[in-house]
Amino acid sequence: MNNDRRGVAMHESSHTETPYTALGFYHKISQLRADTWNALKRDLGQLVRLSDESRVRNLVKAIDVKLTRLEIIEDYHAFPSKEDFRHLWSLFDREEYVLLEKVVKRLVRALISESYRRRHVDLSETDADAEDLETLDALAQLRHGHPASNSSAQPYFELLIVDNLSAQEEEVVREAFHSLRRPEDRFVYDVVTVRSFEDALIAVLVNPNIQACLIRYEFPYKSKYNLSALRNYLEGLSEQELEHQSEAERSILLSSMIHELRPEIDQFLVTSGDVEATASRDIRHFNRIFYRETDYIEQHHTILRAIDSRYRTPFFDALREYSKKPTGVFHAMPISRGKSVTRSHWAGHMIDFYGINIFLAETSATSGGLDSLLQPYGPIKKAQEYAARAFGARQSYFVTNGTSTANKIVVQALIKPRDIVLIDRDCHKSHHYGMVLAGAHVNYLDSYPLNDYSMYGAVPLREIKKTLLAYKRAGELDRVKMLLLTNCTFDGVVYNVRRMMEECLAIKPDLVFLWDEAWFAFATFNPTYRPRTAMHAARTLRDRYRSEAYREEYAAWKEAFDALDPDDDATWLEQRLLPDPDTVRIRTYATHSTHKTLTSLRQGSMIHVYDQEFRQRVEAPFHEAYMTHTSTSPNYQILASLDVGRMQAEMEGFELVHAQVEAALSLREQLYTHPLLQKYFRVLKNIDMVPAEYRESGVESYYDPVTGWNQMEEAWARDEFVVDPTRVTIAIGNTGVDGDAFKNEYLMNKYGIQINKTSRNTVLFMTNIGTTRGSIAYLLDVLIKLAKEFEYRWEESSRPERKIIERRVHSLTRELPPLPDFSRFHDAFRQCSETPEGDIRRAYFLSYDEENTEYLRFDNGELQAEMRAGRDVVSASFVIPYPPGFPVLVPGQVISEEILHFLQALDVKEIHGYRPELGLIVFTEEALAAPPET
Numbered sequence: 065m066n067n068d069r070r071g072v073a074m075h076e077s078s079h080t081e082t083p084y085t086a087l088g089f090y091h092k093i094s095q096l097r098a099d100t101w102n103a104l105k106r107d108l109g110q111l112v113r114l115s116d117e118s119r120v121r122n123l124v125k126a127i128d129v130k131l132t133r134l135e136i137i138e139d140y141h142a143f144p145s146k147e148d149f150r151h152l153w154s155l156f157d158r159e160e161y162v163l164l165e166k167v168v169k170r171l172v173r174a175l176i177s178e179s180y181r182r183r184h185v186d187l188s189e190t191d192a193d194a195e196d197l198e199t200l201d202a203l204a205q206l207r208h209g210h211p212a213s214n215s216s217a218q219p220y221f222e223l224l225i226v227d228n229l230s231a232q233e234e235e236v237v238r239e240a241f242h243s244l245r246r247p248e249d250r251f252v253y254d255v256v257t258v259r260s261f262e263d264a265l266i267a268v269l270v271n272p273n274i275q276a277c278l279i280r281y282e283f284p285y286k287s288k289y290n291l292s293a294l295r296n297y298l299e300g301l302s303e304q305e306l307e308h309q310s311e312a313e314r315s316i317l318l319s320s321m322i323h324e325l326r327p328e329i330d331q332f333l334v335t336s337g338d339v340e341a342t343a344s345r346d347i348r349h350f351n352r353i354f355y356r357e358t359d360y361i362e363q364h365h366t367i368l369r370a371i372d373s374r375y376r377t378p379f380f381d382a383l384r385e386y387s388k389k390p391t392g393v394f395h396a397m398p399i400s401r402g403k404s405v406t407r408s409h410w411a412g413h414m415i416d417f418y419g420i421n422i423f424l425a426e427t428s429a430t431s432g433g434l435d436s437l438l439q440p441y442g443p444i445k446k447a448q449e450y451a452a453r454a455f456g457a458r459q460s461y462f463v464t465n466g467t468s469t470a471n472k473i474v475v476q477a478l479i480k481p482r483d484i485v486l487i488d489r490d491c492h493k494s495h496h497y498g499m500v501l502a503g504a505h506v507n508y509l510d511s512y513p514l515n516d517y518s519m520y521g522a523v524p525l526r527e528i529k530k531t532l533l534a535y536k537r538a539g540e541l542d543r544v545k546m547l548l549l550t551n552c553t554f555d556g557v558v559y560n561v562r563r564m565m566e567e568c569l570a571i572k573p574d575l576v577f578l579w580d581e582a583w584f585a586f587a588t589f590n591p592t593y594r595p596r597t598a599m600h601a602a603r604t605l606r607d608r609y610r611s612e613a614y615r616e617e618y619a620a621w622k623e624a625f626d627a628l629d630p631d632d633d634a635t636w637l638e639q640r641l642l643p644d645p646d647t648v649r650i651r652t653y654a655t656h657s658t659h660k661t662l663t664s665l666r667q668g669s670m671i672h673v674y675d676q677e678f679r680q681r682v683e684a685p686f687h688e689a690y691m692t693h694t695s696t697s698p699n700y701q702i703l704a705s706l707d708v709g710r711m712q713a714e715m716e717g718f719e720l721v722h723a724q725v726e727a728a729l730s731l732r733e734q735l736y737t738h739p740l741l742q743k744y745f746r747v748l749k750n751i752d753m754v755p756a757e758y759r760e761s762g763v764e765s766y767y768d769p770v771t772g773w774n775q776m777e778e779a780w781a782r783d784e785f786v787v788d789p790t791r792v793t794i795a796i797g798n799t800g801v802d803g804d805a806f807k808n809e810y811l812m813n814k815y816g817i818q819i820n821k822t823s824r825n826t827v828l829f830m831t832n833i834g835t836t837r838g839s840i841a842y843l844l845d846v847l848i849k850l851a852k853e854f855e856y857r858w859e860e861s862s863r864p865e866r867k868i869i870e871r872r873v874h875s876l877t878r879e880l881p882p883l884p885d886f887s888r889f890h891d892a893f894r895q896c897s898e899t900p901e902g903d904i905r906r907a908y909f910l911s912y913d914e915e916n917t918e919y920l921r922f923d924n925g926e927l928q929a930e931m932r933a934g935r936d937v938v939s940a941s942f943v944i945p946y947p948p949g950f951p952v953l954v955p956g957q958v959i960s961e962e963i964l965h966f967l968q969a970l971d972v973k974e975i976h977g978y979r980p981e982l983g984l985i986v987f988t989e990e991a992l993a994a995p996p997e998t
Contacts, residue, residue: 092726092773093270095837097137101172104130108165131156136289140267142222142254143180144171145238146231148187181220181252218252219375219715221275223367224329225257226264226318228283244364251371261318262287268326269591272719276367277322279315280334281356311335316347323349325591327456328714330370332363374714378443378450380704382433387424389432400427425704428697437462437698438691447707454714455588455656456599457672461690462706464698467582467669468494470655472501474578474671475546476689477682478653479504483545484901486531489886490520490950491550492580496942500908500955505543507531507901508954511553512755513883517795518823520883520950521753522557522785523549525564526637532571533633538898546576551598552584554821554949555828556791557753558593560784562601565652569605570641573648576675578655583791585656585670586833589717590725592780593788598654602674609645618642651675661832662717663709668702720833728790728831729773731840735794736767740851741844746795748826750779750787758784790831797825799854800872804973815846821949824970825876881969884952884962890938892992893956907956907987911940916991921983922964931961938987943977945970953977959986 104127111123135149144152148171155164167187174185225237238255245252256274258267260283268274309317312335319331331349336356347353351370354363398404402423405411415423430436435444444462451460463470471494479485481503487495489508499506509527511520528547535541547568552558561579568575579598587593594600608614621642628635654672658664675682712720735747751764763779766789773789780786796806803822811817811827821828829843861869889902911917917940920927930937939953945967952963967975978984 092729093137094272094723095726095730097134098175100130100134100137101168101175104134105165105168105172108161108168112162112165127156137270140256140258140263140271142256142273143174143185144187146234151187182217218250220273221251221253221371222271222273223253223255224264224267224271224274224277225255225280226259226261226277226283227257227280228259229257240360241364244360249368250375251368253367259283260287261285261314263289264318265321265325268322268329272716272722274326274329275371275715276330276332277319278332278334278363278367279318281336282311283314285314319347319349326718328374328454328589328718330367330374332366334358334363374450375711376450377704377707377711378446379435379707380447382435382443383425383700383704386427386429386433387421397426397428399423402426422701425700427700434700437464437703438694438696444703447703447710450714451670451706451710452672454710455585455654455670455672456597456603457654457674459673459678461671461673462703463669463671463694464667464702465669465693465695466667467580467655467657468492469693470669470671471495471578471580472498473686473689473693474653474655475499475502475504475548476692477686478576478578479545481905482543482895482903484535484540484543484899485546485548486528486544487548488523488550490553491548492582493942493944493949493951495548495580496904496951496954500905503903503905505895505901506904506954507899508886510885512758513885514753515880515882517748517752517793517826518880518883519555519826520553521555521755522553522559524758525560525567525784528564529567529571529637529641530633532568532575533636535899536571537633538896540896540899541572544572544575546578548578548580550580550582551596552581552587552788552791554583555753555793556788558584558596558786558788560786561596561598562604563784565601565605565650566643567641569643569648571636573643574651574677576651576653578653581654582657582669583660584788585658586661586713586717586721586724589713590721592777593721596780596786598652599672599674602650602652606650606674606676609643609648609650615645618645649676651677658706658709663705663712663833665699665702665705667699668706668709670706717833724790724831724833724835727835727837727840728792729767730837731792731829731831731843732767732789734844735792735847737769738848740855741847744796744799744851744854745847746798748787748793748795750783753787753793754783754785760784792829792831793826794829795826797876798873799850800869800876802876803827810850811846817843817846824880879969881966882962884960884966887958887960887963889956890936890958890987890992892938892987892994902956904954904956907938907940907954910987910991911955911985916940916988917985918988919979919982919984920986922967923980923983927959927984927986928961928964931959935989936992938992940985940987941977943967943975943984945978946974946976953984959984 174180234257333350333353435442475498479502485504486507509523587597652674656670659668749765761779761782763775766776807822893902893907937959939957942951943953944951
């Protein structure tokens with residue numbers, strides 16, 4: 065293909081297509097690929113039926129552009145191959161449009177049905193039998209809603225080979241690997257070849273089928289394309305520097321960058337130089353080095369073994385094997401082996417619904433090839449080790465009763481009574497109850513408020529630094545044990561985890577971090593998201609602090625910092641802080657609701673650990689905490705699903721998360737641009753959810769109508785807080801319907817659309833790895849119907865009815881009470897007058913004695929009268945309205961006018977800890993005056 069055609073494809077687009085260039089925006093590359101193939105098929109179908117010469121010329125030009133754009137994309141995929149594309153161009157250049165249409169139809173069917181994964185698709189063949197096979201595959205997909213597959217079929221992947229090969233040499237190499245395929249192989253793969261450093265990076269970004277990479281011999285740096293999608297990943301690299309690197313140095317650098325983008329890819333090095341000297345370098349990301357004379361058979365089997373190590377599911381496999389064994393059950397669980405239901409005259413419909421396998425795998429046995437979750441030694445232990453590898457942790461633990469329990473396990477393992485924990489107040493309720501159980505002294509941190517939308521953001525770094533410095537001044541910093549934050553928040557606000565940890569460690573170098581990533585497990589498998597995960601940040605910081613380069617950086621920073629005034633808090637607050645490499649310890653924990661964002665049965669969760677002190681100080685208490693909160697009869701189906709979910713995330717997490725992001729971006733795009741939808745449904749952007757002082761990049765929206773989604777990486781690389789675009793928060797105030805009513809009466813009751821987060825004037829739509837383009841289309845259709853319904857309502861309303869609608873809209877868009885900050889703990893629950901933490905456990909259990917509490921109503925002014933009389937009215941319980949779903953009051957907290965105002969303004973029916981007929985439960989003044997128990 066000539067360069068003129070390539071240039072056209074990179075810069076030209078028709079009015080019917082997306083304006084994004086083929087490689088300038090990889091976020092939607094799979095949708096661009098699929099849509100362009102379908103558009104090409106449509107154009108060819110029109111072309112072969114046209115007789116008007118002017119229209120024919122226009123269509124031929126459009127087909128040329130589409131073919132050229134597709135060839136650029138397909139350069140990084142094994143199917144269609146480069147040879148296939150030469151065949152397409154040959155037909156096009158010879159103007160054999162009827163045959164070209166036929167071949168393109170076959171190709172599109174093969175891509176839709178994914179039949180190329182199961183058999184060789186020869187596009188030069190045009191026989192009816194071959195076309196019938198593709199048609200049957202495509203029909204199977206339409207019937208079942210997913211690509212036709214067979215659980216016994218060999219899983220398919222693609223091998224990336226990086227080498228500066230000619231077209232003929234590429235075919236030789238591809239055929240050499242093809243010839244090694246055997247029916248008994250567990251996997252089948254095809255080969256993608258690229259010729260440069262940049263092309264290798266773009267290949268792993270745009271082709272999720274790539275699971276292994278073979279870096280061979282010498283290759284240039286620059287691609288023949290303008291790869292703007294790589295600008296953030298290639299920052300700091302120059303072509304001149306790389307051209308002077310040795311073959312080994314360039315290969316090692318490329319390997320490192322591929323690992324950062326997609327750490328799951330198995331990498332192999334083929335070197336023609338001194339293989340022994342190369343092996344002695346830092347080649348940690350290569351599975352193995354081959355000398356150039358090593359034969360293809362050795363490479364083939366090594367690659368398959370590496371893929372197999374990720375594909376294994378130790379516990380799921382053991383459970384399947386157990387289910388096939390004949391056993392005699394003489395222990396608990398009548399339902400084991402399905403006995404109590406298969407013999408039942410009344411409960412057989414349970415088997416009809418669930419199938420027999422779930423019962424055959426039901427047991428309380430820990431032997432016979434199975435394992436004990438409480439003290440694993442076999443397949444569960446191996447499965448947890450694989451999970452640690454997948455999520456970048458040092459240790460990982462499975463939890464079968466949700467992240468609420470996972471959070472309590474971590475807190476109990478690390479926190480002793482009277483240890484101080486800094487915690488964001490709007491975190492999940494499990495943390496608050498965990499503080500009670502552990503006897504922690506809690507310092508609640510306030511997130512920045514988003515008053516216009518009745519929701520909170522996240523806790524600013526400056527506020528956390530200020531809090532740590534206050535403890536340092538008071539001589540209490542040694543009691544501060546943990547910082548507990550939610551990443552990402554329910555509404556999608558994500559921390560700059562690495563910066564947060566680094567600056568806090570500069571003040572307290574042994575601080576423990578617990579990141580509640582219940583909604584963020586999927587982030588590990590996307591290169592933009594991953595740097596903002598706890599485990600990635602922990603590993604990055606540990607490697608950073610061990611390097612000589614950091615020691616030099618720290619020495620220079622310390623000299624400049626000491627010259628200011630280290631005793632002045634402003635110096636610490638205004639400067640970017642660096643910790644001392646000789647004292648800093650990385651102590652990081654993350655909890656994941658695997659079932660929320662990856663594949664797992666409900667309540668399947670994980671704990672991930674990256675703690676340099678774990679073996680010496682934490683392992684024993686962690687085990688005790690794990691024993692405390694874990695059932696002795698854990699659900700094996702949940703454990704098996706966690707094992708399979710981990711495998712799926714390692715094998716295809718990159719592809720699934722990428723599709724999730726694409727779906728969310730498509731939804732956002734339509735909501736940004738559709739006139740009627742904009743009138744009633746306003747999507748909140750990062751300018752709405754992250755104040756300007758926390759957006760160092762200055763990026764207000766990831767989306768631009770001309771250039772697409774090209775600003776997301778810049779914001780995610782620099783800003784203190786960013787918004788996860790897969791969580792689409794829509795302001796609905798202009799509908800005149802509050803969030804709770806919109807969720808239940810409109811979305812669920814009318815159209816069966818489920819959501820689980822609203823505020824007074826917003827609703828949250830979350831995409832996940834199971835979201836399809838069809839799901840997005842259905843949601844958009846529903847929103848358009850609702851917008852039309854609101855439009856008709858207004859048009860057909862009488863003047864009094866319009867007044868009512870206007871008042872509702874005004875209430876939801878203008879009369880929003882400010883979100884209250886945490887007031888303070890009453891002095892009865894504080895032990896240090898200089899710092900604000902409170903003994904929440906003592907307050908919680910003090911309320912167990914009825915004589916210590918009373919009820920006061922605030923709807924009739926009774927409670928307000930007590931406050932005006934000078935009384936500190938103190939809550940004796942958690943008060944949690946849904947929404948927003950976090951405590952407005954906790955035991956021991958002084959009730960403020962702002963909190964009462966907020967509670968009065970809420971128009972929700974569900975407020976835990978509040979009984980309207982009685983009021984709020986509060987401590988009596990006598991109970992607060994009594995001396996605390998020692």
